[in-house]
Amino acid sequence: MTTDLQAIIEEIHATLSPRTGEGKAADYIPELANVDPKKFGIAVIDLEGRVSKVGDCDEPFSIQSISKVFTLTLALGKHGETTWNRVGREPSGSAFNSIVQLEHENGKPRNPFINAGAIAISDLVMSGHTPREAIGEIVRFVQYLADDAGIAIDPAVARSETATGFRNFALANFMKSFGKLTHPVDHVLGVYFHQCALAMSCVQLARAGLFLAANGKNPLSGHTVVSSQRARRINALMLTCGHYDGSGDFAYHVGLPGKSGVGGGILAVAPGRASVAVWSPGLNANGNSLIGSIALEMLAAKTGWSIFGAPHA
Amino acid sequence: MTTDLQAIIEEIHATLSPRTGEGKAADYIPELANVDPKKFGIAVIDLEGRVSKVGDCDEPFSIQSISKVFTLTLALGKHGETTWNRVGREPSGSAFNSIVQLEHENGKPRNPFINAGAIAISDLVMSGHTPREAIGEIVRFVQYLADDAGIAIDPAVARSETATGFRNFALANFMKSFGKLTHPVDHVLGVYFHQCALAMSCVQLARAGLFLAANGKNPLSGHTVVSSQRARRINALMLTCGHYDGSGDFAYHVGLPGKSGVGGGILAVAPGRASVAVWSPGLNANGNSLIGSIALEMLAAKTGWSIFGAPHA
Amino acid sequence: MTTDLQAIIEEIHATLSPRTGEGKAADYIPELANVDPKKFGIAVIDLEGRVSKVGDCDEPFSIQSISKVFTLTLALGKHGETTWNRVGREPSGSAFNSIVQLEHENGKPRNPFINAGAIAISDLVMSGHTPREAIGEIVRFVQYLADDAGIAIDPAVARSETATGFRNFALANFMKSFGKLTHPVDHVLGVYFHQCALAMSCVQLARAGLFLAANGKNPLSGHTVVSSQRARRINALMLTCGHYDGSGDFAYHVGLPGKSGVGGGILAVAPGRASVAVWSPGLNANGNSLIGSIALEMLAAKTGWSIFGAPHA
């Protein structure tokens, strides 16, 4: 199967490589604007730990919102189901940084994957710790998930996010005005901007997400990260809310739980099969990697991994 | 496995029967208000066609919005992917009968399962036919899906819906004002109100939905209804949009594509496994069957059918 | 002063005549689309009854939403302050035909001058009467206000409005779904579409509005229409809500209570001074007469009639 998978992703990579550069890469901070828009990598790790990979799959990039999956997992570990007192579990029906919904629903974000929700989750992850401590814990947790002590935050990205993140300051202050954040706004955003600045390669990302494909236990490291029920539930959230206002479209075309980041990465989970990470900086209208989404659609079609179909006979 | 399934749903039925009557049954028309709130039935049909059933599983009830799955399938058959020029594929982030989104998005409904979207689908299904012809076609299509010529519309329900459906008249006229309906408003709503008035039992419903669990082909009748790709895509839409503003919650707790109706029915699809229908009139705050949702959560937990987990070893 | 006023409006007419045709005339029904866009009339009647007039000031045109002032007056006469249980008194902050606000505020329109509010007022005016009776009463009331039995409804306009008024059908059905209309939707809209189809000339309009400039009593006919308090209050509503989402702008530039219609007419009231009507079909972005608004701004500047300034010494 490794052979097959390797062939499949090589074919996808070859087919789509000419189209890299399509879409529009994020340019709101220089660190993202300066990334080569032709970068394109894919990594797939199956439940036996076999790695298939192609292209720029070992080059770290800014995972941005993909980090929200990891901090949600961390928050659920600390706070269990009470986490849902702070954020909802419903698709937002609006853009990733919309503030309208917050006003209509008294400052409670719709789900943990829109910006407001992820900021609320950062507040939960802090739990009385300093920003430095919380950031350290997040980095160590992601290192643990990927079993790779080399994963780190890009401080230049964190600085740029802080300097330009007015919309996130608006969201956080808005929630604070409803009493929905425990810690000071600057502290919470400090944590949030740093988690978004995590730099990881496709291979590292796929490894970090593997527990979600394997009922909560990382088959490589042997770590039981979460219960199988929790793994299913996180996957469900990724499916319904992982791509902002393009979540329905991603489910329709790809049919796998996934989470995108504005840096052009996508982490996708094929339960019982594999963890997949793709990277291509050009974004579509919903802010998700254009080529990355197509690559995942092709992969799901060729493997029959869609969670919405009966397995191939 | 039939034995096991039969035992499982009997246990679920026994556990939840004391709670029937919880929630609030729809009472906006007398035909729904007068239904015994203690009714409770479950039917499961696996891919080999084995039927497990319990309780009021053979008594027809008003399927209401569950019909939207069948008319969407019909519209896709007639219009293919151009269907999506008329309705979107994203969760709405608002109530089933909200008109706000329509105004913000120029009269194009977010998905085919909110009322506005289903009305647009009814318009597509008509395709130049009279309301009577279109209604006839829908009934025959559902009879074909369930392989049961006894399925019929309850005319009293259709009449009551027509007499009290001001909100649906508002939605249809609103879309018409944006040029989004081809046929006269009264005709389109005539079709819509009649499809919602289809009366089916849990067994009939489960049979009608079986093609979605089996890559588009009904294993009982041998009919190939849709391609496997289309079956997956309809399932994806049910997962992301099938329960209005409770879709995220249903995915989180149950983990199966499903579509609810205000009559208390839910059709759920376990791809590669089975088609399931439940019926219990009391509704939760999002307008979905309260006991029915819990029954499906229990069933998914006991069978491991959640599409978000790796299959049980 | 008559001499002066006559000279003033002649100068305004001469200045602006070359610009008639600017803006965009309503074209949603043929009866409005076919009106000569170069039409331009002004009529001013002072409290002594002296008439100054120029241009197409004696040609009847479709007064459309200006009728809302007269039906509000009628409803207040029948129902007094309980009228405000049915509609609010606040500017809407949105377009004349928006339905969003209705959903957020449970079907109660923000004010009597947006379409939804005027439909609610039509419902109040009916008070158990048939549409025919209510329409007759409205016509007679306007004839009484203008002291002119020749004022009539244009039946072709009423028919066209009915055939194309999907947005108004949406608004009315939406309110009906909230229980906010007493009579059948079709009846209420029958009244509404007919009141909007009233045809009046600038001179007739100015005469019909004269009671509002004169503390409630028409100085020409001697009829006391409303109390001075009610006249002030209707003027206040015209000032804050009379031009949809351009009301603030009209107050800023003209400084007089006014009510516009999509036919290109505007009725303006200078309390203690005069009643003014202008007509020019081209509309600005907010749906108010473009040249008519400018003409009124010039008139207010030349006469010092703005209610926001101290009178000229």
Place this chain on the structure above:
Amino acid sequence: MTTDLQAIIEEIHATLSPRTGEGKAADYIPELANVDPKKFGIAVIDLEGRVSKVGDCDEPFSIQSISKVFTLTLALGKHGETTWNRVGREPSGSAFNSIVQLEHENGKPRNPFINAGAIAISDLVMSGHTPREAIGEIVRFVQYLADDAGIAIDPAVARSETATGFRNFALANFMKSFGKLTHPVDHVLGVYFHQCALAMSCVQLARAGLFLAANGKNPLSGHTVVSSQRARRINALMLTCGHYDGSGDFAYHVGLPGKSGVGGGILAVAPGRASVAVWSPGLNANGNSLIGSIALEMLAAKTGWSIFGAPHA
């Protein structure tokens, strides 16, 4: 007339004094929460400069949003009509601190009297100056308007506003994210919070607003503050937007341009007649002084000063 006015406001004061304490005083900062809710003052200054006053009319209170009238005047003096590139002139149709409208209209506030609009005006007033310089200029301008060098900012109020003003931080950051603020958010809000912390008595306030009643020229000091056209236009804005989502109601009941503050003060302008200030801390549902509004309604009724009526014969 002074005698009459004095008698009128004494009667109003006597009638309403038993009701002071009704409504709900602002309590979001201790400096407002600790104000005696029974405070009640009225001051009226006519165009000849005669002062009528009663109750707590000489005690300074926090003018809060009333300051927006003065900073708007200052901004218009610096930037003229280009001010309107930054804020609109329409009623908002929503609460004073709503952020929804900002998102729908790309960060441009609807008018200068909602919080977002006033923050944009503070940004304009800065014009490259430091916060300290801008605050100094505002204080001097208000001292100049009132011809009273004793007017000052309450630093404790400014500190508390800064410490708790999360909603305003949200609004400012939100506008900043749309590129609608020139200066750093913290600087702009520094100015904004200080202007809101101005402490003035009813007599001082009435004097500072007198130029608006007198075509732009303060008849006491002889200062020509603005042109008569600009005075009319500021009055128009106060009428349509001065009381948040209660502006229509205030126009309906009082019929005078006015601006309220959450400290319980209201400045009202009777063009050609007088400037009026009232103070009573208890607020109504729209955040405007409850007793103050009623006092002004009584005053307008007794004097016939409503701008919507013909003057008393």
